[in-house]
Amino acid sequence: MRLITLSLSLFFCLTLAAQKTILIKCGKLLDSKTGIVSEKQNIFIRGNQVVSIGTATIQADSIIDLSSYFVMPGLIDCHTHVLLQGDITSEDYDVQVLKESIPYRTIRATKSAEKALMNGFTTLRDLGTEGAGYADVDLKKAINKGVISGPRMFVSTLAMNTTGHYPIKASDYSWELQLPKGVIEITGAEEARRAVRQQLEQGADWIKIYADRGYYRLADGSFRSIPNFTNEEIKAIAEETILSRKKVAAHAMTRDGILAAINAGASTIEHGSGMDEECMRLMVEKGVYWCPTLFVNEYVAEGRAKLGSPINQYFQQSIQATFKKAMKMGVKLAYGTDIGGYDWNLAEAKDFTYFVDWGLSPIQAIQTATTTAAELLGMQGKIGEIKEGSFADIIALKKDPTKDISALQNIEWVMKDGKVYKH
Numbered sequence: 001m002r003l004i005t006l007s008l009s010l011f012f013c014l015t016l017a018a019q020k021t022i023l024i025k026c027g028k029l030l031d032s033k034t035g036i037v038s039e040k041q042n043i044f045i046r047g048n049q050v051v052s053i054g055t056a057t058i059q060a061d062s063i064i065d066l067s068s069y070f071v072m073p074g075l076i077d078c079h080t081h082v083l084l085q086g087d088i089t090s091e092d093y094d095v096q097v098l099k100e101s102i103p104y105r106t107i108r109a110t111k112s113a114e115k116a117l118m119n120g121f122t123t124l125r126d127l128g129t130e131g132a133g134y135a136d137v138d139l140k141k142a143i144n145k146g147v148i149s150g151p152r153m154f155v156s157t158l159a160m161n162t163t164g165h166y167p168i169k170a171s172d173y174s175w176e177l178q179l180p181k182g183v184i185e186i187t188g189a190e191e192a193r194r195a196v197r198q199q200l201e202q203g204a205d206w207i208k209i210y211a212d213r214g215y216y217r218l219a220d221g222s223f224r225s226i227p228n229f230t231n232e233e234i235k236a237i238a239e240e241t242i243l244s245r246k247k248v249a250a251h252a253m254t255r256d257g258i259l260a261a262i263n264a265g266a267s268t269i270e271h272g273s274g275m276d277e278e279c280m281r282l283m284v285e286k287g288v289y290w291c292p293t294l295f296v297n298e299y300v301a302e303g304r305a306k307l308g309s310p311i312n313q314y315f316q317q318s319i320q321a322t323f324k325k326a327m328k329m330g331v332k333l334a335y336g337t338d339i340g341g342y343d344w345n346l347a348e349a350k351d352f353t354y355f356v357d358w359g360l361s362p363i364q365a366i367q368t369a370t371t372t373a374a375e376l377l378g379m380q381g382k383i384g385e386i387k388e389g390s391f392a393d394i395i396a397l398k399k400d401p402t403k404d405i406s407a408l409q410n411i412e413w414v415m416k417d418g419k420v421y422k423h
C-alpha cells in the first residue's frame with residue numbers, strides 16, 4: 001500500500017514537473033471581481049492553470065512580456081451560434097440549412113469558433129445548431145483535443161420547439177417535400193422528455209427551448225406573443241433537465257414566453273426584448289439571468305421591416321427603457337450576443353457599448369462577460385477571473401477598457417488554457 005502511495009506521489013511530481021511554467025509580466029492587470037486595476041503584476045502559470053499573482057519574478061520556463069498591455073480574463077459569450085453565419089431574412093436562414101450540408105456548415109463553424117477566440121472570447125455557450133444535428137458536440141471535442149483552435153464550449157445541441165413552430169416553414173415550399181428543421185420539434189410531455197434525454201445523451205451541456213413566437217405590440221406599447229409549449233410540455237422539459245443536473249436556456253421575447261419559462265424552471269432568458277416589470281420581478285426573485293442580445297436586434301430590424309415585419313424595430317424603440325428598468329430592479333445581466341444570428345465578421349464585443357451607453361459602468365459591463373457569465377455557467381473561480389486555481393484564460397489589449405469600453409473590440413493577445421493563440 002505504501003509503495004502504491006509512494007509511486008502515486010512520484011507520478012504527480014513528475015506530471016507537475018512535465019507541465020511547462022510561464023510568467024506573464026502585466027502592465028496593468030484587472031481583477032474582474034473587484035474592478036481594481038493593479039500595475040506591474042506577474043501571473044505565474046503552470047500547465048493550464050494560474051498558480052499565483054504578485055510582484056515577485058518567479059523562475060519560469062518562459063516569460064511573456066505584456067508590460068505595455070492591459071491584461072484581463074478571457075471573455076465569455078453566453079449566447080452564440082457557431083453553426084450559423086448571419087440571417088436577416090428567413091431566406092438567408094433557409095439557404096444555409098438547405099444548400100449547405102452539415103459537414104460544410106461544420107467547416108464554416110470551425111472558422112466561427114476561431115474568430116470568437118481571436119475576439120478574446122475564450123468561452124462560449126452555444127445555443128443551438130439550427131439544423132446541424134450534434135455538430136456542436138464534435139466542434140467542442142475537436143477543440144478540447146486540440147484538433148482545431150477555439151474557445152471553451154458549452155453546447156446545447158438541437159434546441160427544442162413544438163411541432164410546426166420553427167423554420168424551415170413547410171408552407172414556404174411544396175408540401176410534398178420533407179424539409180429539415182432548425183430544432184427538434186415535439187408534441188406532448190412524453191416527446192419532450194424523450195428529446196431532452198436524447199440531447200443529454202449526445203452531450204448537451206444545456207437544454208435550449210424556444211418559449212414563444214408571433215410577437216406583437218399592443219396599443220399601450222406593451223408586447224405579447226404566443227407561447228409555444230403547453231404547461232405540461234415545458235414543465236416536462238425543465239423537470240427532465242434539472243433531474244440530470246443541467247439547466248434550461250429559454251428564448252423568450254415577451255411575458256407569454258418569459259413567465260412560462262421561468263415558472264417551469266428555466267435559468268436564463270434569451271433576448272427578452274419585450275419583457276415587462278412582472279417578468280423582471282420574477283427574474284430577480286428566482287435569480288434568473290438575462291442575455292439581452294442587443295446588437296443582433298438592431299442588425300436584423302431594418303431588413304425584416306422592409307419585408308413587412310417591423311417587430312424588431314418596435315423592440316429597438318423600447319429596449320433602452322426596458323434595459324434601464326431591468327438594471328434598476330436588479331435583474332442579473334449576462335453577456336450574450338447571438339452572433340451567428342449576425343455575421344461573424346462583425347464585432348462580438350459590440351453589446352458592451354450599449355451597456356455603457358445605457359448606464360452601466362465599464363467594469364459592470366465587463367463583469368457581465370466575466371464573473372457573472374462564469375456564475376451562469378457554474379464555473380465561478382475557474383473562468384472569468386484570473387486568480388489562484390483559475391484556468392489560464394487571459395487576454396490583453398493596448399487600451400484600458402475601464403476607461404473606453406470600445407477597446408474590447410480590439411483584443412491583441414489571447415491565451416486559453418495556458419496556450420497562446422494570438423500574439
Ligand SMILES: [Zn+2]
Nearest residue numbers: 081127338341
Ligand atoms: Zn440565438
